Amino acid sequence: MYxxxxxxxxxxxxxxxxxxAPDIANKAQAGQFVILRxxxxxxxxxxxxxxxxxxxxxxxxxxxEIGVSTEKLGALEAGAVISDIxxxxxxxxxxxxxxxxxxxxxxxxxxxxxxxxxxxxxxxNKVISIIGAxxxxxxxxxxxxxxxxxxxxxxxxxxxxxxxxFVSDVVKMLIDKGYAFDRVYAIxxxxxxxxxxxxxxxxxxxxxxxxxxxxxxxxxxCGACRVxxxxxxxxxxxxxxxxxxxxxxxxxxxxxxxxxxxEEKLALQRLQERRCSCHE
Amino acid sequence: MSEAKPKPKLxxxxxxxxxxxxxxxxxNFNEVALGYIEExxxxxxxxxxxxxxxxxxxxxxxxxxxxSFIKLMREKNFAAAIQKIKEKxxxxxxxxxxxxxxxxCQKFCLLSKVGDPVSIGRLERFLADWERLSGIDVPxxxxxxxxxxxxxxxxxxxxxxxxxxVKLGHxxxxxxALHLPGGVLIxxxxxxxxxxxxxxxxxxxxxxxxxxxxxxxxxxxxxxxPELLEKGFDAVFIGTGAGLPQFLGVPGENLGGxxxxxxxxxxxxxxxxxxxxNVDTPIRIGKHVAVIGGGNVAMDSARSALRxxxxxxxxxxxxxxxxxxxxxxxxENAEEEGIVCKFLATPTKFIGDEKGWVKAMECMCMELGPxxxxxxxxxxxxxxxxxxxxxxxxxxxxxxxxxxxxxxxxKGLETTKWGTIVADEQTGQTSIPSVFAGGDIVTGEAxxxxxxxxxxxxxxxxxxxxxxx
Numbered sequence: 190m191y192x193x194x195x196x197x198x199x200x201x202x203x204x205x206x207x208x209x210a211p212d213i214a215n216k217a218q219a220g221q222f223v224i225l226r227x228x229x230x231x232x233x234x235x236x237x238x239x240x241x242x243x244x245x246x247x248x249x250x251x252x253x254e255i256g257v258s259t260e261k262l263g264a265l266e267a268g269a270v271i272s273d274i275x276x277x278x279x280x281x282x283x284x285x286x287x288x289x290x291x292x293x294x295x296x297x298x299x300x301x302x303x304x305x306x307x308x309x310x311x312x313x314n315k316v317i318s319i320i321g322a323x324x325x326x327x328x329x330x331x332x333x334x335x336x337x338x339x340x341x342x343x344x345x346x347x348x349x350x351x352x353x354x355f356v357s358d359v360v361k362m363l364i365d366k367g368y369a370f371d372r373v374y375a376i377x378x379x380x381x382x383x384x385x386x387x388x389x390x391x392x393x394x395x396x397x398x399x400x401x402x403x404x405x406x407x408x409x410x411c412g413a414c415r416v417x418x419x420x421x422x423x424x425x426x427x428x429x430x431x432x433x434x435x436x437x438x439x440x441x442x443x444x445x446x447x448x449x450x451x452e453e454k455l456a457l458q459r460l461q462e463r464r465c466s467c468h469e
Numbered sequence: 470m471s472e473a474k475p476k477p478k479l480x481x482x483x484x485x486x487x488x489x490x491x492x493x494x495x496x497n498f499n500e501v502a503l504g505y506i507e508e509x510x511x512x513x514x515x516x517x518x519x520x521x522x523x524x525x526x527x528x529x530x531x532x533x534x535x536x537s538f539i540k541l542m543r544e545k546n547f548a549a550a551i552q553k554i555k556e557k558x559x560x561x562x563x564x565x566x567x568x569x570x571x572x573x574c575q576k577f578c579l580l581s582k583v584g585d586p587v588s589i590g591r592l593e594r595f596l597a598d599w600e601r602l603s604g605i606d607v608p609x610x611x612x613x614x615x616x617x618x619x620x621x622x623x624x625x626x627x628x629x630x631x632x633x634x635v636k637l638g639h640x641x642x643x644x645x646a647l648h649l650p651g652g653v654l655i656x657x658x659x660x661x662x663x664x665x666x667x668x669x670x671x672x673x674x675x676x677x678x679x680x681x682x683x684x685x686x687x688x689x690x691x692x693x694x695p696e697l698l699e700k701g702f703d704a705v706f707i708g709t710g711a712g713l714p715q716f717l718g719v720p721g722e723n724l725g726g727x728x729x730x731x732x733x734x735x736x737x738x739x740x741x742x743x744x745x746x747n748v749d750t751p752i753r754i755g756k757h758v759a760v761i762g763g764g765n766v767a768m769d770s771a772r773s774a775l776r777x778x779x780x781x782x783x784x785x786x787x788x789x790x791x792x793x794x795x796x797x798x799x800x801e802n803a804e805e806e807g808i809v810c811k812f813l814a815t816p817t818k819f820i821g822d823e824k825g826w827v828k829a830m831e832c833m834c835m836e837l838g839p840x841x842x843x844x845x846x847x848x849x850x851x852x853x854x855x856x857x858x859x860x861x862x863x864x865x866x867x868x869x870x871x872x873x874x875x876x877x878x879x880k881g882l883e884t885t886k887w888g889t890i891v892a893d894e895q896t897g898q899t900s901i902p903s904v905f906a907g908g909d910i911v912t913g914e915a916x917x918x919x920x921x922x923x924x925x926x927x928x929x930x931x932x933x934x935x936x937x938x
Contacts, residue, residue: 226648230748232740233648257749273648275685396768405740405750408646408687409872410656410712411732415723422716422723427874438858441723444825452751459746 190270194247195386197327200322202254202261203297205239211246213238213251213276220282220399223248224274224407227261228358234258235404235426236374237301238277248274251300251329257456282397284308287371289315290365292338293356293385295377296322299330301399302376307337317368321356321381325349357384370394372446375434380445386434396434400425402445416469417441481584484513486591489590491805495775496645498743500662502566511593514542516580524577525589530922531564531629533557535574535589542592548606551596559632559678560625560671560921562601563654565594566663568918569796601670607677612639616935619644619702621688621875625917626708626908628672629643629924630931631680635934641680642702646687647739652710654917656739657731659769660800661776665738688740688876694882694904703938704903704931707890711869711909718729721782721819722865725775725826726755730866737773755861756780759830761816762866763793768800770864771808782808783858785847787815787835810842813848815836815856819863830858871910889913897927898934904930925933 195207198314213223222237222415240249254263265271282305290309294302299320310316318338322328323346335341343351352359360373373396375385382398389396402414402425409427416425423429485505487492494501505513517539517548520888527533533554539701541550551857554561570576570590578586598705598745600606604815616639621625623645635641641714649655676682688694688709697705714729726738733752740750758774763786771782784803786793789812793800798903804810811832818831833852871888890899907923909915910923 202505212686218693230741232749261749271503273644273685275648275687276690278687278690333820367849405732405735409874410714412714412716413728415716415730417723422718441528441825445723447824448826449751449753452745452753456749463901 191274192270193265193267194245196265196267199251200327202263203327204249204254204331205249205251205300206285207247208271208274208278209246210248210274213274214241214243214246214248217241217248217277218281219284219304221279222407222430223250223274223276224278224404225250225262225271225275226416227258227265228272231261231272232258233273233405233407235278235401237399237412239300241302242364251297255444256453257460260457260460273408280428282308282374282431284312286313289317289369290372291317291360291370291373293317293319293360293373293375293377293391294330294334295356295381296317296327297329299328303330303333303337305374305376306334310337310339317361317363317370318342319356319358319359320332320345320349321345321377323347342349342388354386356381357388360385361388361446364389364392364394369404372397373434374399379439379446382434382458383439384450386437386439390435392413397428397431398434398437400432400437400442401430402442403448416445479583480512480516481580483516483585483588484509486588490903491807494661495772498776500664501661504598505591505595507595510592511543512532513588514539514592517543519866520579524579524782525574525616526586528573528575529578530573530751530918531558531925533574533593536571538596539587539589542596543684547596551600552606554593554596557677557925558864558921559629559661561593561666562597562917563625563663563671564921565590565592565597566667566819567654571797573918579880591761593912602905603669605674607674608636610679611636613640614638614935616640616703616938618935619697619700619705619709619932620833621694621705622646622708622710622766622908622910623650623651623682623684624710624908624920624931625654625671626710626910626920626924626927627652627706627738628675629921630706630708630907630928632675632678633925633928634931635679639932639935643680643682644686644692644697645682645684648684649739650682650684650924652708656735657766657769659734659773661739661767661772672910687874688710689878694875694879698903703935704905705929706897706912706924706927707875707899707904707906707910708908708920709748709872709901709910710920711914712872713870714865715868715870717816717863717867718841719817719819721821721827724752724819724821726860726862727819728862730760730864731869732763732765733770734773734866737777743773752777753862755778757859757860758782758857758862758864758867759816759858760864762786762868763788763795764866765795765799766869767864767866768795768803768808770866772803773808774862775806777841779862782809784810785816785832786810786812788845789813789837792845795855814856815848816863820857822935827860830860830863831855832858869914871913887913893930895926896929896930897923903934
């Protein structure tokens with residue numbers, strides 16, 4: 190059992206929790222994730238490590254309540270326990286001194302982008318961050334990103350804050366302005382990562398994306414997370430989650446992510462019905 | 470008095486095991502074979518000839534004293550009989566169910582010359598179930614040796630090695646990557662063949678012996694093997710099995726609805742997806758399911774798909790019925806339940822719908838050529854024989870290979886070109902003297918009992934190694 194030490198709501202339906210998991214905190218590196226199971230009937234779901242504290246033995250996760258598991262997780266308060274967390278899983282981000290690195294976070298993906306931006310900054314890269322959300326009140330970690338970046342750009346789909354449009358538009362604007370990025374890291378919804386990949390490809394800027402396919406065990410056993418990269422099948426959990434954005438078959442990934450949409454809706458509906466009947 | 474008793478007539482046939490009827494069981498996940506009741510068990514036990522030089526024992530990978538436990542059983546001393554088994558085997562309820570006895574102990578039974586061999590496995594199962602229901606005696610732990618052993622993987626090899634080592638007085642911790650112990654017993658073998666309460670009970674027994682099981686710990690990520698040695702473990706046993714799924718490598722294999730047998734079985738067994746939406750993990754299979762492969766995992770997958778509500782489940786195997794690697798009993802069970810087989814065929818392409826879900830599978834017919842290195846006749850494609858099958862889901866059950874995560878994070882650990890760990894056959898010792906390995910991680914995919922045998926031999930060797938240190 191793993192105890193939730195603290196909990197904060199960052200934006201509507203976006204929560205941050207800090208969990209006591211010393212073994213994971215001790216080993217965590219930027220770019221890695223955990224697999225967790227909220228309770229005894231729960232699914233195993235992957236969540237990216239946002240932060241970790243070796244001294245306190247805690248890890249921090251940020252998630253959007255979007256399905257049955259994240260809804261259940263979001264309903265837990267500080268002091269409650271989670272059945273299972275395994276990690277750190279996946280390969281860490283290759284943190285090197287590249288020069289200028291552009292880190293792009295879309296939606297709740299900004300949370301996953303944060304430790305990567307921080308790690309790049311720590312070893313002396315110039316970090317340009319671009320973070321985006323659908324609308325201003327869903328934008329997260331602006332202050333945290335400012336602390337670990339040389340410059341931060343913001344975009345919202347509806348223009349309520351920063352540039353009106355997508356983060357990929359900002360990437361293009363900056364490149365056209367003359368920014369010479371040695372690396373671009375994009376983390377967020379698959380369509381956003383595809384848009385960034387399509388943006389940087391004509392400029393030949395090496396771009397890395399952190400993929401988030403469906404996973405079950407997260408340790409290389411099931412192959413649910415298989416993605417096609419450069420024409421070859423790869424397991425995102427053990428060979429990724431980061432891959433060369435220009436080689437990823439995003440169309441296939443999008444379809445694979447949709448495989449259980451019907452069941453996900455049904456499970457969520459059931460959870461909400463049960464909650465309603467509890468309040469009667 | 471006993472001399473006066475007439476010698477009972479030799480019973481050539483074994484007592485059949487009661488089973489759920491095929492038309493009933495194909496709709497539920499409850500255990501198929503129901504087990505002997507006491508009368509049946511005693512009749513079967515009385516068939517044993519009590520050979521002076523018992524051949525059955527030589528066929529048992531963990532060397533159970535079979536005639537002795539059967540003798541105790543005949544005397545209705547079930548408690549002593551199960552203890553006799555447990556001297557050698559800490560997981561009898563599991564072995565009594567899933568061991569291929571027809572290839573092991575029972576193969577050597579003298580009675581098989583005149584009729585059926587003694588159903589040793591069913592007797593073992595009877596005793597283990599009797600014990601579980603009447604309360605399990607936990608042996609007293611030997612005085613501590615002060616030595617610490619880390620076991621990686623709570624599957625059959627790891628649980629066996631851990632039980633043997635803790636009984637000798639060593640401090641034993643098992644590190645398990647998944648959230649429950651059992652390895653393939655919990656994620657791979659279905660409920661209807663091996664109920665999960667039995668796996669839990671057997672793992673609990675190992676815990677009661679004094680073994681600590683730490684779940685959610687992926688060695689290679691959470692800790693690496695060298696770290697375990699630095700942390701104060703005097704020896705490490707690697708029993709991480711063969712968990713990496715193989716795919717066919719044909720076009721369209723990443724369509725929705727195409728599962729590795731591992732994904733399918735993990736969803737169904739470990740995550741209990743057949744209870745969705747009462748549990749959160751879903752599975753979707755549709756009406757027409759094809760299972761590729763012919764081993765026990767293929768049979769398990771096919772029979773699970775049927776129970777999930779598939780209308781037709783077809784096993785597609787590239788060789789013929791004679792070469793099917795699955796246990797005969799499981800093939801019969803599958804056939805009785807209505808699983809159909811398409812022999813001498815292999816998929817060449819998967820075809821999807823507009824949403825990216827598989828809707829059909831193109832196959833090619835095969836014919837058997839001369840034998841290959843495995844001794845079985847090699848399947849050769851027949852030109853122009855392509856045909857198309859409509860499918861809603863496909864389960865690829867063509868074998869599994871070792872997970873490379875430990876090998877790649879342990880410097881100096883020698884491996885083969887197949888990714889298995891090089892270990893001494895008798896002792897399990899690897900190229901690192903304090904590191905031992907056994908089970909599928911060394912041999913490649915094999916049986917539960919052979920992994921247990923390897924765990925047992927390694928435990929013996931680790932004990933010797935620790936006591937010499």
